[in-house]
Amino acid sequence: MLDAEIREYTAYLSIERGSSPLTVSAYEHDLKSYAAFLEAQGVASLERIDRDAVLAYEAELIASGLAPSTIERRVSAIKGFHRFLVRENITAKNPSDTLRLPKVPDTLPDVLSIEQVDRMLSQPSEDGAAGLRNQAILEILYGCGLRVSELTGLDLGSLMLEEGFVRVVGKGSKERVAPIAGTAEEALREYLERGRPELMKPYAKATSAVFLNARGGRLTRQSVHAIVARAGLSIGVENLHPHTLRHSFATHLLSGGADLRVIQEILGHSDIATTQIYTHVDRTHIHDEYMSAHPRARHKG
Numbered sequence: 097m098l099d100a101e102i103r104e105y106t107a108y109l110s111i112e113r114g115s116s117p118l119t120v121s122a123y124e125h126d127l128k129s130y131a132a133f134l135e136a137q138g139v140a141s142l143e144r145i146d147r148d149a150v151l152a153y154e155a156e157l158i159a160s161g162l163a164p165s166t167i168e169r170r171v172s173a174i175k176g177f178h179r180f181l182v183r184e185n186i187t188a189k190n191p192s193d194t195l196r197l198p199k200v201p202d203t204l205p206d207v208l209s210i211e212q213v214d215r216m217l218s219q220p221s222e223d224g225a226a227g228l229r230n231q232a233i234l235e236i237l238y239g240c241g242l243r244v245s246e247l248t249g250l251d252l253g254s255l256m257l258e259e260g261f262v263r264v265v266g267k268g269s270k271e272r273v274a275p276i277a278g279t280a281e282e283a284l285r286e287y288l289e290r291g292r293p294e295l296m297k298p299y300a301k302a303t304s305a306v307f308l309n310a311r312g313g314r315l316t317r318q319s320v321h322a323i324v325a326r327a328g329l330s331i332g333v334e335n336l337h338p339h340t341l342r343h344s345f346a347t348h349l350l351s352g353g354a355d356l357r358v359i360q361e362i363l364g365h366s367d368i369a370t371t372q373i374y375t376h377v378d379r380t381h382i383h384d385e386y387m388s389a390h391p392r393a394r395h396k397g
Contacts, residue, residue: 098131098142105180114268118245126173142181147191150174154195168197207344208333213238216331217279228291229307229315230323232283236262237324237338239280241345241363243267244317244338250306257281266364274362346371 106124109115115123133153139145153174157167175197178190208216217234221227236242246264254263260281261273276284284306292308300312307315320338328336342363349359360371 097135097140098127101142101181101186102127102131102177104184104186105177108180114270116245116267116269119267122169123173123176126170127177130170130174130177142187143189145191147194150192150195171195171197206337206340207347208336208340210348212331212333213341213344213348216327219327219330225287225291225294226310228283228287229295230327232280232287232291233307233320233323234327234341235280235283236276237320237341238345239278240264240274240276241342241349242274243342244320246364247338248305248307248315248317248320251304252306253304255284255306257285264364267366270364270366272361272364 102124105127106120109123110117110120130153133156134145134149137149137152139149154167154171157170162170171192175192175195178187178192181187182190217231217238221231233247236247237244240262242264243266246266249265250262256263256273257276260275260277262276264272264274266272288306292306295308295310295312297312303312303314305314307320309315309319324336324338324341328334346359346363349362350356356368356371360368363371365371
C-alpha cells in the first residue's frame, strides 16, 4: 500500500526539492513505516486514510518510546506527504491538515570545553598514514565545523588552501565555503603530503576523495565516527560524536566574539534560528563562569 505514492514523493524531494540522499532515505523509511501501520489497521486504500488513522499512528510512535525529535520528523514527513498528494491531485483530502507537530523540548547541544579540545588535539597521533589522516580529520571537524557527510565528501578539487577555504557540499546539495587556517590547515597539508600518498593503492580505483581508507577508497562516515569516539576516550569522554565537535566549534566562535550571521554562514544553516541555539549555550557558559567566579554569587550557607 502507498508504494507508488511514496516513490513519487521521494522522487519529488530528490529532484525538485534537492534534498540530500540521506534525507530522502529517512523520509522513505518513515513513510513505509506509516504505510505498514495503516495496512495493519485495515486501512486498505489512500482514500480511507482519515485524521483518526493519522492520530493513531502518532500515538503508536509516542507509546514506542521514540525520542521527541524522531516523532516530530516522522509526523512532519506524513504532513509533507499528504500535502504533496493533494497538490498533485492524487487525492482530494489531507487527513493530516490540522495535525500539529509534537513539541520537541529545547535541548542544548553537548559541547567540549576549549581545554578539552586542546587536550584531545594535543594527544600524540598514531604512527603512519592513518595517524596523519585521523589527526587531520579531528582538526578539520573542530577547526571548520563540518558535518561528517561534508568531511567524507571532500574532494581534492574542493580544497582552496592558498585562499584559506574548503568548498563544502552541505544539506540539500547546497555549496558553501568554510575557512581553514592554523593547526587544521597544517594537519591537512601534512596528511596530503605524507599520509594520503601512502594510503593510495595501485590496485584501487582512482578516487579524488581527500580522506582515504586502508584500501585506498573514500573513507566512510562510520569510520569517522569510530575515529572521533577513540579520540574522545583519550580525554575521558565516552561516545564522543563528530557533531559535538561541530557544536563546540560554533560555541567557541561565539564565545570569542564572532558574529552570529558569520557563524550561520560557516555552518551552512539556512535559518538563523538554527544558529541561535548557540547563544543559549554561550549564556549557560557565561552563567557558570559567573557562579564560580563572583564572590557574592552564591547564597551564604
